[in-house]
Amino acid sequence: MAEQTEVPRRTPLSRERVLRAAVALADEAGIDSLSMRNLAQDLGVVPMALYKHVANKDELVAGMIDVVIDEIAPPLADTDWKHAVRERILSARRVLQRHPWVSLAIESQQTPTPAILAYLDSMVGTFRTGGFSVDLAHHVMHAMGSRTLGFSQELFDTARNAGRTGVTSPEPPAALPAQFADRFPNLAKIAVVASHDDTSVVGRGCDDQFEFEFALDLLLEGIERLHQQGWTSAR
Amino acid sequence: MAEQTEVPRRTPLSRERVLRAAVALADEAGIDSLSMRNLAQDLGVVPMALYKHVANKDELVAGMIDVVIDEIAPPLADTDWKHAVRERILSARRVLQRHPWVSLAIESQQTPTPAILAYLDSMVGTFRTGGFSVDLAHHVMHAMGSRTLGFSQELFDTARNAGRTGVTSPEPPAALPAQFADRFPNLAKIAVVASHDDTSVVGRGCDDQFEFEFALDLLLEGIERLHQQGWTSAR
DNA sequence: ACCTGAACACCGTTCAAGT
DNA sequence: ACCTGAACACCGTTCAAGT
Numbered sequence: 001m002a003e004q005t006e007v008p009r010r011t012p013l014s015r016e017r018v019l020r021a022a023v024a025l026a027d028e029a030g031i032d033s034l035s036m037r038n039l040a041q042d043l044g045v046v047p048m049a050l051y052k053h054v055a056n057k058d059e060l061v062a063g064m065i066d067v068v069i070d071e072i073a074p075p076l077a078d079t080d081w082k083h084a085v086r087e088r089i090l091s092a093r094r095v096l097q098r099h100p101w102v103s104l105a106i107e108s109q110q111t112p113t114p115a116i117l118a119y120l121d122s123m124v125g126t127f128r129t130g131g132f133s134v135d136l137a138h139h140v141m142h143a144m145g146s147r148t149l150g151f152s153q154e155l156f157d158t159a160r161n162a163g164r165t166g167v168t169s170p171e172p173p174a175a176l177p178a179q180f181a182d183r184f185p186n187l188a189k190i191a192v193v194a195s196h197d198d199t200s201v202v203g204r205g206c207d208d209q210f211e212f213e214f215a216l217d218l219l220l221e222g223i224e225r226l227h228q229q230g231w232t233s234a235r
Numbered sequence: 236m237a238e239q240t241e242v243p244r245r246t247p248l249s250r251e252r253v254l255r256a257a258v259a260l261a262d263e264a265g266i267d268s269l270s271m272r273n274l275a276q277d278l279g280v281v282p283m284a285l286y287k288h289v290a291n292k293d294e295l296v297a298g299m300i301d302v303v304i305d306e307i308a309p310p311l312a313d314t315d316w317k318h319a320v321r322e323r324i325l326s327a328r329r330v331l332q333r334h335p336w337v338s339l340a341i342e343s344q345q346t347p348t349p350a351i352l353a354y355l356d357s358m359v360g361t362f363r364t365g366g367f368s369v370d371l372a373h374h375v376m377h378a379m380g381s382r383t384l385g386f387s388q389e390l391f392d393t394a395r396n397a398g399r400t401g402v403t404s405p406e407p408p409a410a411l412p413a414q415f416a417d418r419f420p421n422l423a424k425i426a427v428v429a430s431h432d433d434t435s436v437v438g439r440g441c442d443d444q445f446e447f448e449f450a451l452d453l454l455l456e457g458i459e460r461l462h463q464q465g466w467t468s469a470r
Numbered sequence: 471a472c473c474t475g476a477a478c479a480c481c482g483t484t485c486a487a488g489t
Numbered sequence: 490a491c492c493t494g495a496a497c498a499c500c501g502t503t504c505a506a507g508t
Contacts, residue, residue: 035500037499037500046473046474047474047502048474048503049473051502052473056502108339117422120419122421125421137421137425138441139446142387142441143446144450145387152377152381183349184355184356186357186363186372187352187355187356190359190372190373206373218378222453223453226453271481271483272480272482282482283484283494291482292482
């Protein structure tokens with residue numbers, strides 16, 4: 001009787017369950033803590049049991065990426081291409097922010113996963129429906145690069161490898177050492193301006209969302225201009 | 236006599252020599268082949284000998300990044316900001332292309348290395364000298380993102396993890412399986428256009444250099460427009 | 471046939487023993 | 490004091506032995 005309740009000790013393993021547990025592990029402990037052994041332990045399984053559901057670790061990560069990408073909402077209908085693209089990218093951004101390890105995982109992959117291909121294909125479709133030539137749509141997709149998926153390459157990005165374990169607070173980049181302002185005067189000046197409501201040299205950090213939208217709109221407006229001018233690559 | 240030539244069997248280890256050997260190893264065999272043990276073997280040294288010159292592997296990679304970044308030429312003098320920025324970024328791009336592992340290594344770092352900070356500081360200086368407000372220069376640097384360093388986030392990038400060992404040829408993305416065109420019709424159409432001198436569905440791949448400059452110029456022209464308009468963030 | 475423990479070939483790094 | 494071999498605590502994955 002006690003045994004009866006203990007016998008189905010695990011809902012049976014499935015690829016779905018493996019991938020979801022892996023995503024949860026990476027979200028909570030950071031991508032560095034994601035090992036086949038740790039994942040197996042989280043699932044109460046022996047490590048080799050995972051290999052019936054994923055071929056190897058690379059395939060595991062590819063599956064994890066697809067789980068996340070599938071969270072992105074479909075494009076808005078009944079609106080112009082610019083609005084549809086903008087909103088969808090911001091939606092993708094919100095998804096990726098919930099899973100800080102994904103952007104690096106995507107970049108590390110040698111081949112895009114099916115879900116990413118589907119997302120990109122749908123994005124191209126939005127441009128095409130908006131009247132873009134195949135030629136322009138092609139170059140525009142390249143120009144957007146990873147921004148299409150809602151992340152940009154911030155060179156000061158701190159929290160991408162870390163898990164949510166320790167101090168969760170997005171603490172400002174600590175105090176800038178006095179040395180810093182001497183060696184990198186232009187960066188220091190920028191940091192001070194970024195923290196304009198603070199008179200000290202200690203920056204509050206930048207408003208990532210503002211910066212992302214600034215660059216996105218700069219691109220979208222340039223793209224709109226090319227589109228209106230009927231731009232075409234010389235060929 | 237034979238011994239005489241053999242006794243100084245190794246020029247003494249130095250941080251410099253360790254870093255250069257590490258860069259060479261990553262260039263030739265790929266970043267995945269860079270281990271403390273492999274590196275030590277290349278240098279004819281016992282693994283623990285490396286730890287007198289680098290604190291740990293993370294510090295080793297940081298040093299390798301700085302070796303590469305220092306290869307980038309200083310900005311052109313006697314020219315306008317737009318030309319100076321454009322040429323320097325294209326110069327950075329040429330450097331990073333010689334070391335395909337660097338972009339991912341930079342992104343994986345949690346903290347920018349001194350050489351990167353110096354490069355970015357100098358880039359900000361070019362904008363400032365060109366008459367940009369601190370405010371605009373700040374947002375512009377964010378908007379450029381990793382493009383400042385000459386790489387963009389191409390989602391189809393193949394050769395970043397690979398070494399130069401095997402087939403070096405930048406082979407076109409193989410044949411697109413027939414399935415592909417069905418599942419991702421918009422992407423398939425783009426791929427066909429990209430290989431416009433080829434009637435088959437097998438793409439020649441894209442002209443990375445063209446795409447990079449297309450996006451770079453799109454950004455630079457948008458930035459120029461903001462600058463001329465005296466753009467300022469609402470605050 | 472399926473499952474899984476042990477083993478293999480690696481890691482980065484610590485530490486104590488040797489000189 | 491310096492150097493270094495062995496060891497530790499991990500990896501991903503193979504493989505053969507057990508059921």
